[in-house]
Amino acid sequence: MNSEALIEISDLNFSYGARPILKGINMTMHRGKVIAIMGGSGSGKTTLLRLISGSVTPSAGYVKFDHQMVHQLNRNALFKLRRKMGMLFQFGALFTDLSVFDNVAFQMREHTNLPETMIRDLVLMKLQAVGLRGAHQMMPTELSGGMARRVALARSIALDPALIMYDEPFTGLDPISLSIIGSLIRRLTDALGMTSIIVTHDVQESLKIVDYVYFIADGVIAAEGTPQEVSQSVAPFVHQFVHGEEEGPVPFHYPADAYGMDLNLESRLA
Amino acid sequence: MPKRIISIIQGIGHRAIEGTWQVGLASRFFILVLLKSTTSLRRFGLVMRELYFVGVLSLIIILVSGLFVGMVLGLQGYETLQKFGSETAVGTLVALSLVRELGPVVAALLFASRAGSAITAEIGLMKATEQLAAMGMMAVDPVARVVAPRFWAGVISMPFLAAMFSVMGVFGGYLVTVVFIGVDEGSFWSQMQSNVDFRQDIMNGFIKSCFFGVAVTTIAVFEGYDAKPTAEGVSIATTRTVVTSALVILGLDFILTAFMFRGIS
Numbered sequence: 001m002n003s004e005a006l007i008e009i010s011d012l013n014f015s016y017g018a019r020p021i022l023k024g025i026n027m028t029m030h031r032g033k034v035i036a037i038m039g040g041s042g043s044g045k046t047t048l049l050r051l052i053s054g055s056v057t058p059s060a061g062y063v064k065f066d067h068q069m070v071h072q073l074n075r076n077a078l079f080k081l082r083r084k085m086g087m088l089f090q091f092g093a094l095f096t097d098l099s100v101f102d103n104v105a106f107q108m109r110e111h112t113n114l115p116e117t118m119i120r121d122l123v124l125m126k127l128q129a130v131g132l133r134g135a136h137q138m139m140p141t142e143l144s145g146g147m148a149r150r151v152a153l154a155r156s157i158a159l160d161p162a163l164i165m166y167d168e169p170f171t172g173l174d175p176i177s178l179s180i181i182g183s184l185i186r187r188l189t190d191a192l193g194m195t196s197i198i199v200t201h202d203v204q205e206s207l208k209i210v211d212y213v214y215f216i217a218d219g220v221i222a223a224e225g226t227p228q229e230v231s232q233s234v235a236p237f238v239h240q241f242v243h244g245e246e247e248g249p250v251p252f253h254y255p256a257d258a259y260g261m262d263l264n265l266e267s268r269l270a
Numbered sequence: 271m272p273k274r275i276i277s278i279i280q281g282i283g284h285r286a287i288e289g290t291w292q293v294g295l296a297s298r299f300f301i302l303v304l305l306k307s308t309t310s311l312r313r314f315g316l317v318m319r320e321l322y323f324v325g326v327l328s329l330i331i332i333l334v335s336g337l338f339v340g341m342v343l344g345l346q347g348y349e350t351l352q353k354f355g356s357e358t359a360v361g362t363l364v365a366l367s368l369v370r371e372l373g374p375v376v377a378a379l380l381f382a383s384r385a386g387s388a389i390t391a392e393i394g395l396m397k398a399t400e401q402l403a404a405m406g407m408m409a410v411d412p413v414a415r416v417v418a419p420r421f422w423a424g425v426i427s428m429p430f431l432a433a434m435f436s437v438m439g440v441f442g443g444y445l446v447t448v449v450f451i452g453v454d455e456g457s458f459w460s461q462m463q464s465n466v467d468f469r470q471d472i473m474n475g476f477i478k479s480c481f482f483g484v485a486v487t488t489i490a491v492f493e494g495y496d497a498k499p500t501a502e503g504v505s506i507a508t509t510r511t512v513v514t515s516a517l518v519i520l521g522l523d524f525i526l527t528a529f530m531f532r533g534i535s
């Protein structure tokens with residue numbers, strides 16, 4: 001397998017205002033791999049994707065995509081770089097005023113001068129890959145949640161990007177749609193030689209399809225490894241996350257004053 | 271007590287500062303849209319598509335309202351003018367009121383509540399459902415691709431809608447006074463023709479509606495683009511478009527009228 005690194009992340013720091021979100025992240029992502037990023041809500045997973053796509057700028061460290069420093073690019077260079085990236089948003093984010101066909105054709109029409117006959121063939125091929133060629137005339141509002149996400153997947157591979165990022169692609173799907181999306185991500189990654197980054201809470205589904213897993217907690221990488229390594233891991237954090245346990249290093253209680261103080265027990269007793 | 275007064279003054283100051291900020295941000299957005307309009311001009315099909323929506327949305331309500339406003343003007347004008355025996359001047363009254371004031375102003379108010387609110391809701395929803403973010407990720411600028419075509423469609427259609435409103439209004443006035451009441455048809459039209467000046471009246475009305483078109487559409491696209499990306503945020507933004515547009519139209523109308531019609535009898 002081709003193991004050249006597509007993305008190198010080095011000592012990446014980011015804060016919103018004074019509040020640090022990411023504190024020194026290091027990652028290397030190789031071509032042709034599916035990588036999962038896991039962590040609790042608000043742990044900075046989406047922020048990490050936004051850093052990779054250059055939507056926000058790191059306060060220290062860097063993201064290198066295909067040997068280019070993302071945050072040092074000017075606007076034109078960044079837009080050029082983004083043509084090599086696809087992003088699947090949580091609920092698909094299909095353009096509601098365009099048909100399924102026009103959604104998939106959108107980037108081809110915006111960025112290429114391909115004749116309409118060729119665009120038609122390409123769009124139908126992409127839709128065929130996600131099993132929805134028959135739905136090309138439908139409008140996004142007519143699609144089920146799972147279908148909308150498959151169309152969005154077809155749209156994000158329209159220009160054969162080197163990288164696709166999926167932000168919580170499994171949220172709100174029924175079990176069947178969920179494993180369809182999961183295996184599609186794996187199959188398309190292998191067939192097109194892309195790299196896929198999946199941000200997800202769905203441990204069981206993603207461990208089936210990914211090559212490597214990072215756990216983010218408190219702004220740092222708490223654990224990482226192959227699916228076998230993490231499912232056998234005895235590290236308390238990983239164990240708690242993989243097995244979905246309530247008790248562990250991630251507390252159930254949000255930090256607060258002592259319970260007795262909050263209820264004024266001390267003062268009442270006094 | 272002084273504490274309460276201070277907090278009231280603080281509240282007023284806070285609102286004033288916030289309002290000023292909004293005006294500044296909207297103006298900056300207006301410039302940004304202008305700078306990013308090359309795509310719309312190069313691919314005029316994008317604007318045509320929006321023109322169709324804005325036109326279809328507003329045309330019926332503009333035509334019907336114009337007709338009724340003209341009919342009311344005809345009735346009221348006739349009632350008053352006949353007391354002085356000059357009921358043939360009713361054509362002039364109807365036409366001047368419409369062309370100078372009611373056409374541009376009422377059409378703009380209707381346009382803001384029908385098309386303006388729809389533009390805000392559409393852009394706001396596209397933001398809330400991450401369609402704008404997705405477009406940015408596809409290396410397509412949403413201001414150039416989504417906002418600018420809607421802006422130009424609004425700016426272009428406003429003067430035409432105002433003209434339609436005036437035409438329907440004159441027809442309504444004619445219907446009521448000439449057809450129903452029986453005012454002399456010849457003097458109705460000839461008085462109107464000799465008293466309505468193309469440059470002073472029609473052009474000034476046209477210029478007014480151009481100003482209103484720019485103002486309403488700027489407010490509509492700004493509020494949509496600036497909306498909080500939630501269902502509630504979009505509904506607040508839609509309301510703000512209608513309210514702000516109405517105030518701006520009436521304020522602008524006073525200023526423009528003061529400049530245009532000073533010293534004209």
Ligand SMILES: Nc1ncnc2c1ncn2[C@@H]1O[C@H](COP(=O)(O)OP(=O)(O)O)[C@@H](O)[C@H]1O
Nearest residue numbers: 016017021039040041042043044045046047048
């Ligand atoms: N635009 C923003 N401004 C300020 N804080 C933000 C913004 N976006 C996200 N945050 C905060 O940053 C943290 C990480 O957010 P995010 O990356 O979306 O988390 P995740 O995707 O892991 O759930 C959250 O606590 C969130 O409240």
Ligand SMILES: [Mg+2]
Nearest residue numbers: 045046047167
């Ligand atoms: Mg997130």
